[in-house]
Amino acid sequence: MLELQNISFNVGPRKIIEDISFKFEEKKIYAVLGNNGVGKSTLARIIMGLDGYKGNHGGRIIFNGEDITDYSITERAKLGITMAWQEPVRYEGLGVKEYLTLGKRINLSDAELIEILNLVGLNPFYLHRKVDKTLSGGERKRIELASLIILKPKFAIFDEPDSGIDMMSNIMIERIFKMITSNGGSVLSITHREEIAEIADEAFLICSGRIKSQGDPKIVSEVYKSTCDNCAHINVPVEDMDNEVKL
Numbered sequence: 749m750l751e752l753q754n755i756s757f758n759v760g761p762r763k764i765i766e767d768i769s770f771k772f773e774e775k776k777i778y779a780v781l782g783n784n785g786v787g788k789s790t791l792a793r794i795i796m797g798l799d800g801y802k803g804n805h806g807g808r809i810i811f812n813g814e815d816i817t818d819y820s821i822t823e824r825a826k827l828g829i830t831m832a833w834q835e836p837v838r839y840e841g842l843g844v845k846e847y848l849t850l851g852k853r854i855n856l857s858d859a860e861l862i863e864i865l866n867l868v869g870l871n872p873f874y875l876h877r878k879v880d881k882t883l884s885g886g887e888r889k890r891i892e893l894a895s896l897i898i899l900k901p902k903f904a905i906f907d908e909p910d911s912g913i914d915m916m917s918n919i920m921i922e923r924i925f926k927m928i929t930s931n932g933g934s935v936l937s938i939t940h941r942e943e944i945a946e947i948a949d950e951a952f953l954i955c956s957g958r959i960k961s962q963g964d965p966k967i968v969s970e971v972y973k974s975t976c977d978n979c980a981h982i983n984v985p986v987e988d989m990d991n992e993v994k995l
């Protein structure tokens with residue numbers, strides 16, 4: 749469904765991502781694990797086609813048989829490739845209901861909207877709030893999650909899905925992911941938390957820009973715990989690892 753072919757990404761002489769290939773299948777949940785600075789978010793930005801991360805990774809990205817390597821972020825969004833952004837909510841001042849239904853362009857009843865608000869941990873009262881500065885950061889993020897679910901993405905990336913949100917239980921995160929897969933999408937969740945990775949159907953572990961382990965999330969999570977805690981490879985450029993340079 750979405751295939752990464754030989755993706756590499758350098759910043760100056762430093763290799764951030766080193767020849768990553770991976771096939772994501774339809775309606776599945778994936779998790780990427782890895783310590784700080786190993787290249788997880790960089791990979792997400794490459795998939796999204798963000799400025800500075802498009803056309804300079806040497807590989808190809810294929811989505812449902814279409815080569816989207818040179819597509820802009822907007823063209824990818826039109827195909828349903830999306831990301832839960834860290835700095836959510838763009839339309840200040842709109843009512844939550846208008847915001848979630850894109851100004852009523854998406855036809856959803858109040859009952860359906862309330863069900864989605866409930867899924868992200870907000871009570872029905874929020875339907876009558878405004879998307880403005882009176883919302884807390886966590887509330888904004890939950891509303892952004894609700895809007896992402898409503899858009900029925902084909903490929904949704906969550907960078908630390910619970911960041912900035914208290915009381916976002918694993919069960920809640922799992923329900924959000926499963927709602928997306930039941931609508932026909934796939935999920936890629938970037939996380940440090942093994943228990944969130946274990947929600948996935950398949951996980952992979954990145955170490956210094958390379959896939960170090962992939963497969964059953966419980967096994968990948970074990971590899972993560974046993975080899976990445978206190979790892980000296982955090983932020984070490986790949987070429988240094990190759991030369992076994994000690995920090």
Ligand SMILES: Nc1ncnc2c1ncn2[C@@H]1O[C@H](COP(=O)(O)OP(=O)(O)OP(=O)(O)O)[C@@H](O)[C@H]1O
Nearest residue numbers: 759764782783784785786787788789790791800983
């Ligand atoms: N455009 C860029 N310019 C300079 N350095 C970059 C750029 N993009 C990524 N990096 C560097 O690449 C490395 C990997 O960054 P990335 O954000 O992908 O890490 P991560 O695995 O997501 O880490 P974290 O868990 O801390 O979010 C970091 O050292 C980062 O500073």
